Amino acid sequence: MAAQLLTTRSVPAAESLEFWHDAVLATLVGMDIETGGRTYDAAMNRCTVGDLQITTIDCDPAEVHRSPRSIAQGDGGHIFVGLQSTGVAQVEQDGRTTELRPGDIGFFESIRPFGIRFPERFQLKIFAVPRAVLGLQEGDLQRLTARGLRPGNGLGALVSPFLGRLADAVDGCAAPLAQQLARGAVDLLAATAADQAGRSAAELPGVDNVMLLRVRQYIRWHLSDPGLTPAVIARAHGISVRYLHRLFEGEGRTLCQWIREQRLEECRRALLAAPDDSLGVGRIARRWGFTSGAQLSRAFRGFHGLSPTEWLTEERLGRVVGAEP
DSSP states (O other): OEEEEEEGGGSOGGGHHHHHHHHHHHHSOOOEEEOSSSOOOEEEEEEEETTEEEEEEEEOSEEEEEOHHHHHTSOOOEEEEEEEEESOEEEEETTEEEEEOTTOEEEEETTSOEEEEEOSOEEEEEEEEEHHHHOOOHHHHHTTBTOOBOSSSHHHHHHHHHHHHHHHHGGGSOHHHHHHHHHHHHHHHHHHHHHHTTOOTTTOTTHHHHHHHHHHHHHHHTTTOTTOOHHHHHHHHTOOHHHHHHHTGGGTSOHHHHHHHHHHHHHHHHHHHSOTTOOOHHHHHHHTTOSSHHHHHHHHHHHHSSOHHHHHHHHHHHHHHHHOO
16 A cells, blocks of 8 residues: 655745646646636645545646647546535546535546646645446447546445545555455446446446456345345346356356455454453354354365364464564
């Protein structure tokens, strides 16, 4: 996990606008910035977690333009998803305009020109997602831009608060937790992009990749449910059980094996976090979708060659030995 903080207050006021222009160019993408004066007050906090880049910017009013000249200088490897936190953003891209208000989400395509006007001081959280992760082709991406996803209902009610809290908290999380949250955010944004593209599952280019991301996220959210069966998962996504199993053919493991591995991983974390005198294997097992401690023990031994208690004893012993001078 890598973090970076940039602020115009780190340079003389007369250099603030030029500094900010260079900072945006180096950290996000090249853009032309127009302001109402010669000085500019702005700050940028950027954190990279796995495939996800999260940037929070707090700025004075401005207008920014992504011109063909700037596009030619970039690689276009990311799609930008903006969450408006404060103020408003008047966005124009692909022949459409929209206004993002606090809580709204908008997609920005980095390989085509766009313009954004911020008429008042604002905060914007920007999530840069690798283009390939979204599994969408050019025509689908063009349908995403300059359209506000509102937080009042549907996907917006789920995505907006999650992204906002993630951006505020991720750089204070331990690396393993931050990685897990970032993976969830990428999966959620891929599912949102597929939904917003307005294409049916049968027509959507790259649908297998997008659907697999959506299924994985659904499974992670429902690991504690012992009734999480292929039929339940397929029904929740409007697909057949046969198609669901086919999605996992390229993963090197079956659907049921993947679910079991996710549950075992959560159980391992819970075992390590449990106090020495309160292991509670049965309680941990039921928390993560196993019907009993015995079922967890069988699955654990089959995967690790050790029972949960044997594995935990070796882990703790290894940590003690490693800590000795």
